[in-house]
Amino acid sequence: MEISLSGQTLAFLEAILYGALLGAVYDVFKVSRLLFKNKVLVFFEDVVFLLICTVVTFSFLLRVSDGQVRFFIIFGEIIGFILYYFSLSLLVNKIVKGIFKVIWAIFGFLYKLFLRPIGKIFFLFMEIICKIIKKPWILAKKIAISLKFRLKIGHGIMYNNKIRKAGRHKIKKREKG
Numbered sequence: 521m522e523i524s525l526s527g528q529t530l531a532f533l534e535a536i537l538y539g540a541l542l543g544a545v546y547d548v549f550k551v552s553r554l555l556f557k558n559k560v561l562v563f564f565e566d567v568v569f570l571l572i573c574t575v576v577t578f579s580f581l582l583r584v585s586d587g588q589v590r591f592f593i594i595f596g597e598i599i600g601f602i603l604y605y606f607s608l609s610l611l612v613n614k615i616v617k618g619i620f621k622v623i624w625a626i627f628g629f630l631y632k633l634f635l636r637p638i639g640k641i642f643f644l645f646m647e648i649i650c651k652i653i654k655k656p657w658i659l660a661k662k663i664a665i666s667l668k669f670r671l672k673i674g675h676g677i678m679y680n681n682k683i684r685k686a687g688r689h690k691i692k693k694r695e696k697g
Contacts, residue, residue, distance in 0.1 A: 523585060531584045532596040538580055539600020542573055546605070547612050554620065 523531065549565045577597060581587055 523590075528590075528592065531590070532592050534584070535580065535593045535596025536600035536603070538576060539597035539602075540604040540608075541600075542576060542597065543601045543604030543609060544612075545569065545572055546601075547609055547616075550613070551616050554616070 546569060549569055552565065553562060577594065578587075580597075581589060581593060584590070584593065
């Protein structure tokens with residue numbers, strides 16, 4: 521099917537619009553990259569973005585030129601993407617980063633207001649418990665050390681040494697007799 525010159529011009533302008541829309545879709549994926557910095561997620565986002573671009577371009581080619589690949593349509597999508605990326609995308613990125621800064625500021629304020637005092641109370645409580653437990657613990661350590669010390673001193677005076685000597689003496693008597 522042949523497309524007239526005016527039809528080609530309209531298709532080219534529509535392709536520029538589709539390219540800009542694909543640029544907006546790319547910005548959506550870029551926002552998720554700002555939130556989640558994960559290389560595996562980035563890979564899958566790229567694959568999904570390429571699939572979206574493929575489906576949009578193929579359906580547009582089917583509608584405009586009965587599925588025949590027209591390079592001016594692909595060129596129009598690329599131009600539309602580039603125009604969006606270097607104009608509106610910069611504005612959208614600044615707005616999104618500003619929104620994230622506001623959200624982080626709100627979370628920081630809520631953290632300082634609620635969670636930090638609770639954490640300080642918890643650590644103060646743990647300090648008190650540690651002080652209470654520390655005195656009996658130190659006493660138990662001293663007792664354990666003194667018990668070990670006594671066992672080490674008395675290990676040479678064991679009654680087993682006398683029994684062993686007596687046992688050897690009895691064995692020697694049996695062998696002789």
